[in-house]
Amino acid sequence: MRKGPEPAAPTDTTVLAPPGWVVPAFAAIGAVAGWLLKLLANWLVTLRWAPMKGPAELLNSIPEPWFTVAGVTAGTLLGVLVAFIALHESLTVRVADTHVTLTIRDETRELLHADVGPVFLDGKFLVLLGHRTEETAREPCDLDRAALATAFTTHGYTWAAEDPHKADFRVWVPDTPGLPVGANALLSARAQAMRKTGTAGDVRVLRDELNGLGLAVRDEDGRQYWRLPMPPA
DSSP: OOOOOOOOOOOSEEEEOSOTTHHHHHHHHHHHHHHHHHHHHHHHHTSSSOTTHHHHHHHHTSOTTHHHHHHHHHHHHHHHHHHHHHHHTSOEEEEESSEEEEEETTEEEEEEGGGOOEEEEETTEEEEEOTTSOEEEEEEOOSOHHHHHHHHHHTTOEEOSSOTTGGGOEEOOTTOTTOOTTHHHHHHHHHHHHTSTTOHHHHHHHHHHHHHTTOEEEEETTEEEEEOOOOOO
16 A cells, blocks of 8 residues: 655744745835836926925936836835834744744844743733743734744643733832832833833833843833732742
């Protein structure tokens, strides 16, 4: 009796990353935008008054096909640039039986399976807890929920439908008693950073500092919520 093909051996690592069509899709959008630029310039110069009419007249004076070629080329390059920035800011997750690797913004963190408890999505964040309920990782994540759940459960991790300790969070107010030394100062600095534009990196660094003190922090409607992990056994 003739045997069929052997089933493929399971891969050692499951990799979850932004889809490969992101770059060509953004390039195509940029190309279309570059092509539409000529139509926009033509329309603006017909108006009696319009913002940016001077630059539109200048663009409209460029002979064809050079204007369209330049516009499409510039739009395509801009689209590719935006796509690569988006990929750089996106999370890649590698799940193996022995460890999890998280890569974002050229930063890579590796967590041993033995140190990882429940894993879940909290809004747009992927969260990995330790066995004392401490947050070992919280990273912005746009990856598919079902794919994440399958990857982690396939490799023997515990996937939770939601944060199992969500009810333990308390809203932070200045000078909250009972927090670790220095936590109130860090939370105050983080609250100020959250109110400013262009400080997302500072907000993330301050969260890491708070995690180092054992404090889990989540944000909701511009407010910070905190909880402490279970004490060591």
